[in-house]
Amino acid sequence: MIEENENTDRRKFLKFGLLAGGVTLATGLGLKSGILGKDSESTGKKVKLLTADGQLVEVDSSHIKHHIAESKITALQAREGIEGKKFVMVIDLARCANARKCVEGCQTMHHKQPPVEWIKVKKMQDAVSLAPYWMPQPCYHCDNPPCTKVCPVDATFKRKDGIVLIDNERCIGCRFCMAACPYNARSFNWGENWGTAIDTAKTDKTDACCSTYSPETSTPGKMGTVEKCDFCPDMARKGELPDCVTACPNGTIYFGDANEDIVTNGDETVRLSELIKKRSGYRYLEELGTEPRVYYLPPVNRQFPFEEDTEIHNTSES
Amino acid sequence: MNDTNIHAGAEHQSSLSALEQQEYRQEMRNVVLHPLRHTGTLARVWIAILAIIFLFGCYAYYIQLRDGLKVTALRDYASWGLYISNFVFFVAISLVGALISSILRLTNFEWHRPLTRIAEIIAVAGIVFAGLIIVVDMGRPERVLFLFTHGRIQSPIMWDVIVVSTYLVTSVLFLYIPLLPAIALCRDVLTEKPKWQRWMYKFLAMGWDGNEKQWQIMKKSTAILSVLVIPLAISIHTVTAWLFATTLRPGWDSTNFGPYFVAGAFQAGTACVIIAMFIFRKAYSFEKYITELHFNQMGKLLVLLCVVYAYFNVNEYLIPAYKMRGPEAKLLNDLFTGPMSPIYWSVQIFGMAIPAFVLLFKRARRPIPLTIIALFVVVGAWFKRYLIVTPILLHPYLPIQNVPANWATYFPSWVEMAIVAASLSGVLLIITIFSKFFPMISIWETLEGEGIDLEKMDKKK
Numbered sequence: 016m017i018e019e020n021e022n023t024d025r026r027k028f029l030k031f032g033l034l035a036g037g038v039t040l041a042t043g044l045g046l047k048s049g050i051l052g053k054d055s056e057s058t059g060k061k062v063k064l065l066t067a068d069g070q071l072v073e074v075d076s077s078h079i080k081h082h083i084a085e086s087k088i089t090a091l092q093a094r095e096g097i098e099g100k101k102f103v104m105v106i107d108l109a110r111c112a113n114a115r116k117c118v119e120g121c122q123t124m125h126h127k128q129p130p131v132e133w134i135k136v137k138k139m140q141d142a143v144s145l146a147p148y149w150m151p152q153p154c155y156h157c158d159n160p161p162c163t164k165v166c167p168v169d170a171t172f173k174r175k176d177g178i179v180l181i182d183n184e185r186c187i188g189c190r191f192c193m194a195a196c197p198y199n200a201r202s203f204n205w206g207e208n209w210g211t212a213i214d215t216a217k218t219d220k221t222d223a224c225c226s227t228y229s230p231e232t233s234t235p236g237k238m239g240t241v242e243k244c245d246f247c248p249d250m251a252r253k254g255e256l257p258d259c260v261t262a263c264p265n266g267t268i269y270f271g272d273a274n275e276d277i278v279t280n281g282d283e284t285v286r287l288s289e290l291i292k293k294r295s296g297y298r299y300l301e302e303l304g305t306e307p308r309v310y311y312l313p314p315v316n317r318q319f320p321f322e323e324d325t326e327i328h329n330t331s332e333s
Numbered sequence: 334m335n336d337t338n339i340h341a342g343a344e345h346q347s348s349l350s351a352l353e354q355q356e357y358r359q360e361m362r363n364v365v366l367h368p369l370r371h372t373g374t375l376a377r378v379w380i381a382i383l384a385i386i387f388l389f390g391c392y393a394y395y396i397q398l399r400d401g402l403k404v405t406a407l408r409d410y411a412s413w414g415l416y417i418s419n420f421v422f423f424v425a426i427s428l429v430g431a432l433i434s435s436i437l438r439l440t441n442f443e444w445h446r447p448l449t450r451i452a453e454i455i456a457v458a459g460i461v462f463a464g465l466i467i468v469v470d471m472g473r474p475e476r477v478l479f480l481f482t483h484g485r486i487q488s489p490i491m492w493d494v495i496v497v498s499t500y501l502v503t504s505v506l507f508l509y510i511p512l513l514p515a516i517a518l519c520r521d522v523l524t525e526k527p528k529w530q531r532w533m534y535k536f537l538a539m540g541w542d543g544n545e546k547q548w549q550i551m552k553k554s555t556a557i558l559s560v561l562v563i564p565l566a567i568s569i570h571t572v573t574a575w576l577f578a579t580t581l582r583p584g585w586d587s588t589n590f591g592p593y594f595v596a597g598a599f600q601a602g603t604a605c606v607i608i609a610m611f612i613f614r615k616a617y618s619f620e621k622y623i624t625e626l627h628f629n630q631m632g633k634l635l636v637l638l639c640v641v642y643a644y645f646n647v648n649e650y651l652i653p654a655y656k657m658r659g660p661e662a663k664l665l666n667d668l669f670t671g672p673m674s675p676i677y678w679s680v681q682i683f684g685m686a687i688p689a690f691v692l693l694f695k696r697a698r699r700p701i702p703l704t705i706i707a708l709f710v711v712v713g714a715w716f717k718r719y720l721i722v723t724p725i726l727l728h729p730y731l732p733i734q735n736v737p738a739n740w741a742t743y744f745p746s747w748v749e750m751a752i753v754a755a756s757l758s759g760v761l762l763i764i765t766i767f768s769k770f771f772p773m774i775s776i777w778e779t780l781e782g783e784g785i786d787l788e789k790m791d792k793k794k
Binding site for chain 1: 401407412474477480577581729735739
């Protein structure tokens with residue numbers, strides 16, 4: 016790191032964490048070579064990055080090099096997680112208008128179709144006298160996960176970066192994890208191509224998710240195994256946000272890294288701790304002791320009045 | 334057999350002369366071996382019906398293997414159903430082996446003697462099908478060996494695999510070792526049987542010729558097994574209860590679950606033995622050895638077990654119902670007054686409360702009424718297991734929304750029913766076929782209870 020003093024820009028770059036772009040160490044390395052190698056041409060497209068000390072900087076997109084390709088992620092890497100990260104999600108209930116774009120975005124990305132929903136939007140009303148609100152519900156990627164505890168074959172596991180994944184090449188289909196998850200975040204492949212959208216138009220053939228299986232992409236699904244929201248670590252490796260985040264028209268969902276204390280919904284990037292503090296963030300059913308990695312911001316000062324759903328979703332098995 | 338020797342120890346001496354003892358033994362041998370020599374039309378029809386149901390279940394399982402678990406009514410919310418509740422039922426009835434052959438043996442209830450084999454074969458058949466039905470429930474049964482290659486000891490499923498397989502081995506030994514003299518008898522007497530069957534007896538008898546050393550080893554092993562099998566039996570059902578109690582779901586998240594399951598298991602298993610006693614007594618003419626006294630005693634035992642089970646039910650349902658804590662209230666309301674209430678109350682009243690009360694009267698403890706009551710207990714026990722599994726899954730913390738209508742309810746599909754029927758008839762098939770190859774009453778144990786020592790007789794030869 017001797018050169019650091021010579022190039023303050025680069026020092027900033029090296030300190031960069033998450034954000035619109037870089038998520039991984041791999042991304043960091045990509046950045047480094049992007050800066051050093053003068054061969055890359057400027058695209059003129061600027062990408063905003065947030066430095067570790069909270070400054071927003073713009074760099075040319077050509078300076079950001081992506082990733083290890085998914086195909087290069089070994090089974091061990093998929094189990095260990097992305098070094099130095101602690102992924103976290105914040106869902107602002109004041110912004111959710113039940114547009115269900117997160118559900119659709121997630122389904123498109125994972126080649127799923129209704130009624131299989133890895134992220135659900137539920138109408139919550141704890142008592143008749145209380146105000147109803149919409150609650151998007153992904154997997155909470157708990158720090159004390161009841162699901163991984165009960166797995167008899169280590170098919171579902173907790174990674175260092177906080178993500179709980181499933182290896183469908185290991186899963187024996189006993190469904191104990193589904194019984195153990197108090198939030199019903201898990202779904203099962205009850206049949207061949209269960210809830211799979213075989214839509215070639217939507218399917219990028221070069222997309223690693225469609226050819227080789229990795230627990231990080233969760234696709235293709237396998238009959239007789241469990242699957243669920245995976246926090247899209249394959250996207251994180253590419254420096255992109257999960258589709259549920261980018262698909263939301265209201266910026267309801269923030270995704271980020273607790274180590275760097277930063278989350279973003281794609282439009283705005285904020286300090287995780289400040290957001291939780293300012294908006295009185297909480298975790299659903301804290302009393303269960305599962306320590307979710309998904310925080311909710313209470314539905315106060317709502318951006319939209321609560322409106323009942325006008326249609327019934329998922330009426331039949333596809 | 335009379336009332337005075339119910340509690341008499343094995344030291345009890347027979348008043349019969351040596352010759353009379355020989356005759357008594359010969360008569361018992363003839364009675365006990367009779368079903369092995371002759372198979373009536375009724376028995377053949379019975380076996381054929383069971384075999385057809387079993388084969389149809391195999392066909393249903395083939396459909397399930399081919400198309401996946403979508404052929405069941407199970408979906409993401411009701412992810413466990415008939416298979417798992419049937420598994421719990423089979424584990425439950427298999428506990429009775431330990432109760433009759435072991436607890437009653439160790440506490441010197443002499444009347445248990447002619448019942449040990451019936452209880453043990455129910456235990457073995459139950460545990461075999463418990464293991465099979467759990468594989469049927471798996472989404473990827475071809476990966477079952479992952480349990481050994483990638484097993485995690487932290488998972489209650491691994492605990493279950495360990496205790497169920499240990500209990501299976503112990504129960505088979507507990508059935509087999511006291512059976513040695515009977516196998517040797519079959520080998521020596523049933524010479525008209527086909528070659529393979531004679532070879533089987535010869536192989537299984539392991540050279541038993543009734544010498545002093547063999548009797549000693551056999552009796553000692555049986556005594557050791559009868560002690561070992563008790564903690565094992567209690568653990569298999571406690572661990573089965575923990576499959577549910579280790580989760581955070583309202584209705585399963587209960588510290589009462591282990592003893593509640595064990596109490597229910599003894600009750601259900603005892604009722605199964607009563608039914609089996611009745612059928613074997615009638616079909617195989619065992620009236621001399623399985624007497625009204627046995628029914629009377631089993632009836633009393635069933636009263637005790639129903640009352641103990643009722644005690645745990647009060648703890649399991651009424652105490653949470655006193656509080657009606659949010660998430661549990663929905664479940665309890667569903668069971669007490671909702672769509673599940675007809676099953677819930679039938680099970681509690683006809684499967685537990687009425688049997689406990691009616692069996693207080695001696696007239697109800699005669700063979701026919703007792704067997705009818707035992708049938709109610711067994712059917713109730715089966716439905717009770719269903720109530721323990723699925724309604725809880727359909728009452729999660731988060732509301733069930735935006736799912737197809739069939740995801741929010743559960744009614745088993747024909748495939749599930751066919752497979753479960755096949756597993757039940759499989760248990761009956763094992764018991765029936767076993768009874769056609771081996772004596773269903775232990776001769777030496779029964780005679781020992783009469784004060785006739787076969788060991789001494791063998792020595793005199």
